Amino acid sequence: MKITVFGTGYVGLVTGTCLADVGHDVVCVDIDRNKIERLVQGDIPIYEPGLESMVLRNVEARRLRFTTDAGMAVEHGVLQFIAVGTPPDEDGSADLQYVLAVASTIGQYMNGYKVVIDKSTVPVGTADKVRDRIESVLAERVADVPFDVCSNPEFLKEGSALEDFTRGARIVVGTDSDRVSDLMRECYAPYNRNREKLMFMSVRAAELTKYAANAMLATKISFMNEIANLAERLGADIEDVRRGIGSDPRIGYHFIYPGCGYGGSCFPKDVQALARTASKVGYEAELLKAVEAVNKRQKSTLFEKLSHALNGELEGKTIAVWGLSFKPETDDMRDAPSRTLMEALWAHGVTVQAYDPEAMKECRRIYGERDDLILVADRIQAVKKADALVICTEWKEFRTLDAEWIRGQLSTPVVIDGRNLFDPQTMALAGVDYYAVGRGKTLSTSAPV
Ligand SMILES: NC(=O)c1ccc[n+]([C@@H]2O[C@H](COP(=O)([O-])OP(=O)(O)OC[C@H]3O[C@@H](n4cnc5c(N)ncnc54)[C@H](O)[C@@H]3O)[C@@H](O)[C@H]2O)c1
Numbered sequence: 213m214k215i216t217v218f219g220t221g222y223v224g225l226v227t228g229t230c231l232a233d234v235g236h237d238v239v240c241v242d243i244d245r246n247k248i249e250r251l252v253q254g255d256i257p258i259y260e261p262g263l264e265s266m267v268l269r270n271v272e273a274r275r276l277r278f279t280t281d282a283g284m285a286v287e288h289g290v291l292q293f294i295a296v297g298t299p300p301d302e303d304g305s306a307d308l309q310y311v312l313a314v315a316s317t318i319g320q321y322m323n324g325y326k327v328v329i330d331k332s333t334v335p336v337g338t339a340d341k342v343r344d345r346i347e348s349v350l351a352e353r354v355a356d357v358p359f360d361v362c363s364n365p366e367f368l369k370e371g372s373a374l375e376d377f378t379r380g381a382r383i384v385v386g387t388d389s390d391r392v393s394d395l396m397r398e399c400y401a402p403y404n405r406n407r408e409k410l411m412f413m414s415v416r417a418a419e420l421t422k423y424a425a426n427a428m429l430a431t432k433i434s435f436m437n438e439i440a441n442l443a444e445r446l447g448a449d450i451e452d453v454r455r456g457i458g459s460d461p462r463i464g465y466h467f468i469y470p471g472c473g474y475g476g477s478c479f480p481k482d483v484q485a486l487a488r489t490a491s492k493v494g495y496e497a498e499l500l501k502a503v504e505a506v507n508k509r510q511k512s513t514l515f516e517k518l519s520h521a522l523n524g525e526l527e528g529k530t531i532a533v534w535g536l537s538f539k540p541e542t543d544d545m546r547d548a549p550s551r552t553l554m555e556a557l558w559a560h561g562v563t564v565q566a567y568d569p570e571a572m573k574e575c576r577r578i579y580g581e582r583d584d585l586i587l588v589a590d591r592i593q594a595v596k597k598a599d600a601l602v603i604c605t606e607w608k609e610f611r612t613l614d615a616e617w618i619r620g621q622l623s624t625p626v627v628i629d630g631r632n633l634f635d636p637q638t639m640a641l642a643g644v645d646y647y648a649v650g651r652g653k654t655l656s657t658s659a660p661v
Contacts, residue, residue, distance in 0.1 A: 239284070361415075
């Protein structure tokens with residue numbers, strides 16, 4: 213099939229590349245010239261495991277092309293995927309300007325039947341807005357060209373995006389048209405062999421499904437963080453509690469790890485956007501607001517624990533930070549807990565000495581050159597001459613720590629672990645002042661009840 217994908221970010225590039233890999237003829241279009249130039253030269257602008265070789269393979273096979281030429285791109289595909297960003301607006305609702313700009317472009321250039329597919333995460337009702345926009349551009353052109361708009365939200369996770377796209381749990385398609393259903397079935401047939409994964413539903417249900425999924429996952433995280441904070445104050449070990457509840461099949465072990473808060477490009481903005489959608493229809497989504505509030509508070513716990521451990525004496529200190537990306541196996545730092553931490557540290561006159569396997573370029577892009585940000589080549593250099601260590605991301609290479617060694621490296625020696633990677637007792641026995649989440653040492657001054 214001839215397919216066009218608007219946007220070559222985490223979702224667009226993965227979508228286009230995976231669809232090319234199963235034999236479709238794909239054109240990816242972006243307005244970012246620099247990104248397209250890099251892609252044309254075989255330089256992949258984002259880090260996603262396995263993506264580089266898949267892109268190169270499909271470019272070589274001439275099934276995957278990159279362009280800034282929107283006219284050619286619209287002309288190319290019968291399917292037009294919209295996979296551009298939907299960042300939060302000032303009030304937290306999803307900013308649809310990029311999605312609607314693509315709709316205008318499609319309306320401007322289309323000369324034959326197209327299925328316009330919203331793959332970006334967009335609020336309920338967006339497909340209608342996309343349709344209206346295309347219709348108004350066609351009316352300006354005095355052109356009568358048939359098209360349909362459907363919703364096909366994406367559920368991939370950064371870090372395992374290829375696996376998720378090709379072997380995902382489900383493929384949700386929101387449409388009321390048989391023609392669209394047939395075309396979407398054809399598009400996804402290579403991924404639909406093992407069992408029926410396509411789920412057809414109304415456009416609105418599909419749009420809401422995406423937000424509901426992210427809101428549910430974010431709720432699980434905030435719930436566990438709330439219980440972890442309680443466990444800490446009550447003298448219980450959250451790891452025991454996690455095993456104790458995870459064993460219940462109604463609860464399960466997935467997604468119940470406490471930590472330093474969720475980040476990334478999806479959960480924070482999607483929970484907020486769903487709450488805004490709710491209030492626009494006269495419903496106050498109390499649970500969603502609480503999920504967000506708990507997460508915001510959780511992101512500041514790394515700094516609070518560090519400040520507590522150092523008796524508030526932060527100025528002039530050097531703090532080692534392991535992990536900058538919002539989770540392992542990505543270079544994405546959007547809304548990452550490391551950012552909340554570093555910004556608080558800088559505001560208190562602290563120098564950050566950080567290492568991340570993939571996100572250091574991105575960190576430099578965001579914060580630029582500054583004296584209080586030293587990026588180093590590995591985790592060992594990060595702790596050299598540092599006063600304390602904070603672990604923000606559970607990259608594999610951070611999962612072992614010689615307690616004696618780290619005590620010898622750090623001047624205080626304080627370790628704040630935002631991902632519960634180590635055993636508090638082993639750390640304490642080695643003389644490390646170790647703070648995790650919901651276990652071991654607590655900030656609370658009152659004795660456990
Ligand atoms: N990142 C994820 O893990 C993930 C997962 C599921 C869904 N989503 C959703 O998918 C959408 C895209 O997310 P992302 O992380 O890929 O975003 P991104 O910021 O990485 O990429 C968006 C791309 O769209 C391009 N773009 C903007 N306007 C354009 C236009 N008019 N024409 C062509 N290209 C244009 C940008 O230049 C950019 O390259 C969002 O709605 C997001 O919520 C993201």
